[in-house]
Amino acid sequence: MALPQIAAACRRLISVRFIYMEHRSVALDGPAAAGKSTMARRAAGRFGLIYVDTGALYRAVGLYALRNNAGPKDEQAVARLLPEIKLDMRYDENGMQRMYLGDEDVTDEIRKPQISAYASDVSALAPVRAFLLETQREMARKHDVIMDGRDIGTVVLPDAGLKVFMTAQPAARAARRYLELIGKGIETTPEEVMREMEQRDKNDSERALAPLKAADGALILDTTEMGPDESFESLCAFISNMMISGVR
Numbered sequence: 001m002a003l004p005q006i007a008a009a010c011r012r013l014i015s016v017r018f019i020y021m022e023h024r025s026v027a028l029d030g031p032a033a034a035g036k037s038t039m040a041r042r043a044a045g046r047f048g049l050i051y052v053d054t055g056a057l058y059r060a061v062g063l064y065a066l067r068n069n070a071g072p073k074d075e076q077a078v079a080r081l082l083p084e085i086k087l088d089m090r091y092d093e094n095g096m097q098r099m100y101l102g103d104e105d106v107t108d109e110i111r112k113p114q115i116s117a118y119a120s121d122v123s124a125l126a127p128v129r130a131f132l133l134e135t136q137r138e139m140a141r142k143h144d145v146i147m148d149g150r151d152i153g154t155v156v157l158p159d160a161g162l163k164v165f166m167t168a169q170p171a172a173r174a175a176r177r178y179l180e181l182i183g184k185g186i187e188t189t190p191e192e193v194m195r196e197m198e199q200r201d202k203n204d205s206e207r208a209l210a211p212l213k214a215a216d217g218a219l220i221l222d223t224t225e226m227g228p229d230e231s232f233e234s235l236c237a238f239i240s241n242m243m244i245s246g247v248r
Contacts, residue, residue, distance in 0.1 A: 059110035062118030072121030153215030
C-alpha cells in the first residue's frame with residue numbers, strides 16, 4: 001500500500017475511534033475523602049478520559065464568597081457575586097487539573113479546611129448549583145469524561161454510562177484527609193479533621209437540593225479496607241466493563 005493510502009487509512013481509523021468514544025461518561029460520587037478525586041484522576045490517565053473535579057468549582061465559588069465577605073448560607077449575597085466569577089479549569093504539562101479564579105491559580109488555596117466548609121454551604125444554594133450545572137454538562141457534551149462530586153449521577157449526568165458511588169467509613173476517610181492536609185503543609189489535628197468531615201457529611205446528605213446519595217443503578221465501591229491500588233483497580237474494572245459493553 002502506498003504511503004498516501006496508508007495515511008488515509010490511519011485517518012479513517014482515528015475518525016472511527018473518535019466517533020465510537022464520543023460522549024462516554026463516568027459519574028463518580030461519594031462523601032468527602034472517599035478517594036474520588038485521586039482515583040478519578042488516575043483512571044482518566046489510564047482510559048484517556050478528561051478528568052473533571054466538580055468539587056473544585058464549588059470550592060472556588062466558596063473562596064470568592066469568603067474573600068468578598070458573603071456568608072456561605074446567604075443566598076442573596078452569594079447570588080449577587082456569581083456574574084463576577086470567572087472560573088477556568090486548565091491542565092498542566094503533567095496532565096494535572098489546575099483551578100483558576102480569574103487569572104489566579106487557586107488549586108492549593110481551595111483545599112484548606114475553611115474553604116471546604118464554605119464549599120459545603122454554598123453548594124447547597126440553588127443559584128450556585130444552577131450557575132455551575134451547565135458548565136459541567138457542557139464538558140461532558142464535548143469530551144469523554146470522568147466526573148467526580150456529590151450529585152453527578154443523580155443530577156449533573158443522570159444518563160452517564162457508568163455511575164459509581166465510592167465511600168468508606170468516616171474514621172478511615174478522616175485519617176486519609178488528615179495525612180493529605182499534613183502532606184500539603186496545612187496545620188490541623190485529627191480531631192479537627194474528623195469534626196469538619198462529620199459536619200460536611202451532615203450538610204451534604206441533609207440538604208434539600210441535590211443531597212448526597214447513590215444514584216439509581218450506581219455500583220457501590222466501599223474502600224474502607226482497601227489500599228489505594230486496590231481501590232483504583234476496582235474502579236478500573238468497572239470502567240473496563242463499561243467500555244467493553246459499548247455503553248456511553
